[in-house]
Amino acid sequence: MRVVVTRSIARPGRTWQPVLLIALTVIGTAAISVWKPTALVYGVQRAGLYAAVAIPMALILGIVHIVNLAHGELMMVAAYLSYFAARLLGLDPFVSLVPVAVVMAIFGLLVYLLTVKHALKAPELNQLILTFGLAIALSQTVNLMFTSQSWKLSLGYVSASATVGDVSFGVFDFVYVAAAIALAAGLQLFLKRTRMGKAALAVGQNPRGAAIVGIDVGKTYAFVFALAVGLVGGVGSLFLAKQAIFPMVGGPYTMKSFCLVAMAGVGNIVGILYCSLALGLAESIIDGIRGYAGWSNMVFFVIIIATILVRSWRERKV
Amino acid sequence: MTKAVRRFLPVVVIAAAVVFPFMAGPYPLAVAQSVLISMALAVSWDMLLRSGQISFGIAGFFGIGAYGAALTTLKLSASPIISILLAGACSAAVAFMLGFVILRLRKVYFAITTLALAEIFQVIIHNWGDFTGGPEGIVLPSLIFNGDARSLYWLALASVLLACALSALFQRSRLRFALTAVRNNEVSARSSGIAIFSYLMIAFVTTSFLQGIIGGIHVQIYGYASPDSVFDANYTLLPLAMALLGGTYSTPGPVLGAVLLGVASEYLKLKIPYGHLVVYGIIIVLVILLLPAGLYGQYRKRVKARAAHA
Amino acid sequence: MPDLQTFALTKRFGGLLAVNNVSFSLGRGEILGVIGPNGAGKTTFINLVSGVYAPSSGRIHFKGRDITNLAAHKRARAGLARTFQIIHPLENLNVVENVMPGFLFTRRSSLKEARKSAEALCGSLGLGGLDRDVSEITMLETKKLEIAHALANDPSVLFLDEVMAGLNVDETTEVVRLVQSVAREKNIGVGVVEHVMSVIRDLTHRVIVLEAGEIIAAGPYEEVAKNPRVIAAYLGGAA
Numbered sequence: 001m002r003v004v005v006t007r008s009i010a011r012p013g014r015t016w017q018p019v020l021l022i023a024l025t026v027i028g029t030a031a032i033s034v035w036k037p038t039a040l041v042y043g044v045q046r047a048g049l050y051a052a053v054a055i056p057m058a059l060i061l062g063i064v065h066i067v068n069l070a071h072g073e074l075m076m077v078a079a080y081l082s083y084f085a086a087r088l089l090g091l092d093p094f095v096s097l098v099p100v101a102v103v104m105a106i107f108g109l110l111v112y113l114l115t116v117k118h119a120l121k122a123p124e125l126n127q128l129i130l131t132f133g134l135a136i137a138l139s140q141t142v143n144l145m146f147t148s149q150s151w152k153l154s155l156g157y158v159s160a161s162a163t164v165g166d167v168s169f170g171v172f173d174f175v176y177v178a179a180a181i182a183l184a185a186g187l188q189l190f191l192k193r194t195r196m197g198k199a200a201l202a203v204g205q206n207p208r209g210a211a212i213v214g215i216d217v218g219k220t221y222a223f224v225f226a227l228a229v230g231l232v233g234g235v236g237s238l239f240l241a242k243q244a245i246f247p248m249v250g251g252p253y254t255m256k257s258f259c260l261v262a263m264a265g266v267g268n269i270v271g272i273l274y275c276s277l278a279l280g281l282a283e284s285i286i287d288g289i290r291g292y293a294g295w296s297n298m299v300f301f302v303i304i305i306a307t308i309l310v311r312s313w314r315e316r317k318v
Numbered sequence: 319m320t321k322a323v324r325r326f327l328p329v330v331v332i333a334a335a336v337v338f339p340f341m342a343g344p345y346p347l348a349v350a351q352s353v354l355i356s357m358a359l360a361v362s363w364d365m366l367l368r369s370g371q372i373s374f375g376i377a378g379f380f381g382i383g384a385y386g387a388a389l390t391t392l393k394l395s396a397s398p399i400i401s402i403l404l405a406g407a408c409s410a411a412v413a414f415m416l417g418f419v420i421l422r423l424r425k426v427y428f429a430i431t432t433l434a435l436a437e438i439f440q441v442i443i444h445n446w447g448d449f450t451g452g453p454e455g456i457v458l459p460s461l462i463f464n465g466d467a468r469s470l471y472w473l474a475l476a477s478v479l480l481a482c483a484l485s486a487l488f489q490r491s492r493l494r495f496a497l498t499a500v501r502n503n504e505v506s507a508r509s510s511g512i513a514i515f516s517y518l519m520i521a522f523v524t525t526s527f528l529q530g531i532i533g534g535i536h537v538q539i540y541g542y543a544s545p546d547s548v549f550d551a552n553y554t555l556l557p558l559a560m561a562l563l564g565g566t567y568s569t570p571g572p573v574l575g576a577v578l579l580g581v582a583s584e585y586l587k588l589k590i591p592y593g594h595l596v597v598y599g600i601i602i603v604l605v606i607l608l609l610p611a612g613l614y615g616q617y618r619k620r621v622k623a624r625a626a627h628a
Numbered sequence: 629m630p631d632l633q634t635f636a637l638t639k640r641f642g643g644l645l646a647v648n649n650v651s652f653s654l655g656r657g658e659i660l661g662v663i664g665p666n667g668a669g670k671t672t673f674i675n676l677v678s679g680v681y682a683p684s685s686g687r688i689h690f691k692g693r694d695i696t697n698l699a700a701h702k703r704a705r706a707g708l709a710r711t712f713q714i715i716h717p718l719e720n721l722n723v724v725e726n727v728m729p730g731f732l733f734t735r736r737s738s739l740k741e742a743r744k745s746a747e748a749l750c751g752s753l754g755l756g757g758l759d760r761d762v763s764e765i766t767m768l769e770t771k772k773l774e775i776a777h778a779l780a781n782d783p784s785v786l787f788l789d790e791v792m793a794g795l796n797v798d799e800t801t802e803v804v805r806l807v808q809s810v811a812r813e814k815n816i817g818v819g820v821v822e823h824v825m826s827v828i829r830d831l832t833h834r835v836i837v838l839e840a841g842e843i844i845a846a847g848p849y850e851e852v853a854k855n856p857r858v859i860a861a862y863l864g865g866a867a
Contacts, residue, residue: 067426118607124425125372126606129562132374133602136555140595255437258430298441301434308427309419492732492739495721499729503716505680508700509709511734511781567720622761 025274028281039284041169047273047280048177052235054257054272055183056228062267063204063224066116066127070135071257072250074229077138078104078236079245080146086153086240093153093241101234108229112222120221135254143247150246158242172242179238180276183231184269200224204267252297259304262311279303335475339468347467353580354474355536359557360564360572361481362528365488368567369521370501372429377553378436379409379526383533384548385443388456391538398462402534409530413523421518433554440549455544462538470539477532478573484524485569497521552595559598562605565612574614629692630655631817632677632708632785637686639669639676639841646672648841649686654817656784659807661828661849662821664838665862670821671713673838674787677819678710679703691784705734709783711774713790717762724750724758726773730780749776753806768799772806779810787819792827800824804831825853837861 029040057071068074078100085096115134119127158172191197202210203220211217239245260279264271279300286296339347359376366373386408387401396404420431443450450456463469488494496517499507504514537543556579557572564575579601586594609616630653639647647669654660662670675681677688679700687696690708698706709730718726724746731742750758755772757765765773771791778786788807792800804827811818822828828835828849835852837845839861845852852858 067430115603115607122606122610125370125429126610128372128426128429129558130603130606132558133599133606135599137596137599137603140592140599144590144592144596255430255434262427262430295441295445298438301438301441304434305420305431308423308431312422312427492742495718495725495729495732498718498720502718505700506712506716507729508680509678509704509712509778509781510729510732511701511704512729513699513701513733 025277025281028278028285036285036288037164037167038169039288040281042173042287043281043284044277045170045173045176045280046284047276047278048173048175048180049235049239050253050256050260050280051180051273051276052176052183052238053232053253054260054276055180055187055269056231056235057254057257058261058264058266058269058272059187059228059231060225061261063200064116064120064221065204066120067131067258068228069128069131069254069258070111070138071232072252072254073135073138074104074108074250075232075236075239075253076245076247076250077107077142078233079240079243079249080142081233082237082240083151083153083245092155093237097234097237100237101230104233104236105226105230108233109222109226111229112225116225117218117221135251139247139250146247148247150244150249152244153240155241175238175241179235180273183235184273187269196220196223252300255304256300259300259307262304263307332479335478336472339471344467347471349580349584351467351471351474351539353576354471354478355532356553356556356560356580357573357576358474358477358481358532359529359553360560360576361478361485361569362525362532363557364561364566364568364572365485365528366521366525367561368488368494368501369497369518371424371518371522373432373525374429374554374558375432375434375436376529376557377549377551378432378439379413379529380533380536380553381436381443381543381545381549382412382439383409383530384537384543385450385456385533386530387534387537388458388543389450391458392456398538402531402538405534405537406527406531409533410523410527413526414519417519417522421515421522436549436554440545443549444545450545453545455542455547458537458541461541465541473535473539477535480531481528482569482573484528488521488524489569493517493520555595555598559602559605561612563601563612565614565616565618568614568618571612571614575612578613630658631691633689634677635687635689637673637676637688638684639672639681640684646841647676647683650838650841650843651686652836652843652846654785654819656815656817657811658834659811659818659820659832661832661835662819662838663823663825663828663835663852667840668838668861669841670838671789672841674710674789674819674821677787678708701733704730704781704783707782707784709778709781709785710787711778711789711791713793715770715774717770717773719762722759722761723755723765723769723773726762727776727780730777730782734781746776746780749779753779753810754802767794768802771795771799771803775803775806775810779814782814783816785817785819787821789821790823791820792822792824800827807831829853 053072053075057068060066060068060071081100081103082093082096085091085100086093089096111134115130116127119130122130158170160171161168162171189197191201199210199215200220200223202213202215203217207217210220243249256279260272260275263275282303283296283299286299338350342350359380363373363376383405387405390396390401390404391398416435420428420435423431444453446452461470462473488497496507496512499510499512500514500517507514533548537548557576560575560579561572562575563579564573565571579598583594583597586597605612611619632654633652635651637647637650638645650673652660662673664670672681676683679698683696687694689695690703690706693706695703695706695708724743727746727750728742731737731745732739735742735745737745747758750756753772753776755769755776762773775788775791792803795803807818807820808831810816820828820831832849834847835849836843837852837855837858844861845855845858
């Protein structure tokens with residue numbers, strides 16, 4: 001997995017960032033492998049999940065230019081859909097992944113057409129509050145319908161484990177890593193090689209210019225939004241396979257996705273993979289330190305604040 | 319609405335609010351008292367909004383205030399009123415220190431940072447068990463005013479009056495010009511000699527102080543604070559929805575929104591337990607899309623339009 | 629000594645050299661024209677002087693003081709004012725309230741004094757209907773408002789960034805007369821960035837011409853207008 005990461009091409013002018021992260025990753029990895037090897041494995045796996053959730057958010061932010069604070073909630077809704085597919089139809093989450101993603105994409109399209117579309121010209125703060133309201137409406141509706149009890153599937157294969165040397169660890173979560181890489185690679189291909197994708201990129205960079213050359217900006221926004229919700233819906237299915245779901249489960253993932261997108265910079269999908277590694281490992285290490293396990297939740301929050309500050313310092317004028 | 323009516327309306331409303339406990343039974347009184355707390359928070363949120371900064375972290379400073387009051391009562395044997403003032407001071411101090419760092423941020427970055435900070439405060443209080451009592455929280459030896467319902471109501475009312483007084487001060491002083499200019503366009507504001515950072519700091523520290531006071535009042539009323547209860551996201555969500563519905567960038571707006579939503583949600587709570595929170599989310603979405611200026615804001619626009627065509 | 633002086637002022641944005649080695653001076657009572665084709669760096673230049681951007685190199689002196697690293701709002705307070713091409717009036721406030729900020733924050737007047745001074749200033753510029761909402765005023769009134777907004781700072785140097793844009797001939801003449809009388813009465817040094825050459829001809833004492841960030845000519849308008857390099861810059865190609 002690290003091999004793939006190092007082969008990715010850093011964006012011009014940002015060479016220091018991936019280099020720094022690679023260095024950190026290598027050092028961190030070496031340290032952990034010696035000291036607590038499971039932290040390394042679990043860190044990578046966590047990173048995979050965080051990245052998989054964050055990448056669709058980056059898509060919306062980069063092209064529609066909206067921070068979707070309901071992102072985690074959409075994943076949660078998808079997870080619930082998958083849950084019902086499993087309980088009522090007996091479908092394994094991997095099987096229901098595509099149908100759920102499609103349903104979510106349609107749902108996303110509806111959300112876009114009914115709400116987001118009308119807020120596109122509004123001040124950014126209004127858009128923020130709008131998606132915040134959507135997040136609340138979604139999580140509370142689920143809470144109302146299904147209570148705050150947490151539900152879980154018990155699938156045999158999620159407890160698969162492997163043993164390397166005298167260290168054994170769960171391997172199922174590598175699915176998330178695979179998903180993250182697939183998403184990153186797939187989106188890069190989509191954006192750079194397909195007509196729709198290139199149009200989307202153009203719209204993201206310069207909506208007016210794109211309109212002038214004949215690209216239907218509105219349709220592109222709708223498509224991208226629906227696509228992103230569909231993708232995070234797919235991730236929601238995978239999420240359900242192993243994790244417990246409850247109405248508020250999405251919230252932290254919204255925050256962490258935003259953190260990753262802010263760190264990597266808008267448009268830098270590959271950067272999200274790097275950053276998620278750093279964060280997943282950091283969380284994992286802190287979790288491993290005895291007595292400090294409760295603090296690992298803070299890692300993301302501290303890092304997001306640090307990132308935002310560093311970024312604003314760099315952009316300061318006079 | 320004539321000028322005379324305008325002048326008297328606040329007096330009438332305040333008078334009605336003060337005598338309310340003599341006319342209401344225990345249940346409406348309890349509801350009113352909790353609505354007042356949210357109302358005060360809503361006004362405080364709006365005050366910062368006027369500078370162009372959205373805070374998603376009301377619960378954070380509210381919670382710090384709650385713990386500030388609780389801890390000073392327990393460990394310093396402070397009297398309840400003093401503990402409430404200290405609660406405000408705690409929140410203000412934290413805001414002041416953090417302000418140097420986070421007030422450089424704008425828009426979504428500031429908003430998310432305040433959200434993250436609220437979570438961080440909660441985690442710190444949760445984990446710092448020795449000092450704060452950890453996840454179980456702290457219980458106060460006694461309730462303020464011995465739990466007399468009317469006194470508690472008046473205490474909550476006092477927090478609203480304080481919030482409204484500070485808000486009115488913001489609107490009637492040069493702060494109004496500074497914050498409006500900063501919100502409008504920072505480069506242009508600077509060209510009028512406005513020191514943006516100073517004014518943002520004033521707004522941030524004042525509103526955090528207010529939120530701390532309200533948190534202190536809350537904990538004195540309930541006698542109990544725990545990380546989950548005082549850092550509850552609803553202390554951010556409800557005031558936000560109330561201010562939006564009632565009308566932002568004003569003092570009467572959040573007050574109006576609090577009354578409407580507070581009453582409506584009590585009613586909803588009876589019909590659909592837990593449903594009222596869904597309604598808050600839906601209201602936020604609808605208001606932002608259809609009525610961004612809120613009810614009072616819309617009313618003011620009509621008044622202006624009528625005056626212009628007179 | 630002229631109130632405003634720049635020395636080799638340069639600004640780079642990444643690879644783009646927006647302002648290149650600009651040295652000039654502006655004294656009280658003078659009206660200086662700043663002209664040049666689009667993209668020549670005129671607005672960037674004003675942004676450097678007023679403090680929106682920090683220069684990549686070079687220095688700015690104001691009233692004998694080095695203000696190169698001085699924050700923008702402090703420059704305003706020191707007496708260096710400017711208008712903006714794209715005007716952002718304060719929407720929740722009416723006309724007179726839009727003029728008050730400079731009085732409140734640069735001159736540190738009280739609210740009452742600021743209101744009175746703002747009313748007087750608006751009157752002197754021919755701006756009436758002071759309690760109207762800013763969304764209702766005409767284009768000419770918007771320009772006057774913007775000038776009043778800057779004058780509220782009681783500046784000794786004022787930059788007008790394409791303030792004539794969008795005005796018809798009569799309105800332009802009115803604003804030209806206004807600027808002349810203001811510069812004379814308050815003894816202000818005015819830097820006028822304009823595209824309308826008749827304005828430059830009627831209003832300014834001398835002109836500097838920017839092209840690709842550099843000064844390519846300086847002097848009275850009549851001279852500069854005949855300069856082949858200036859003509860080439862506007863029309864393109866060899867003179």
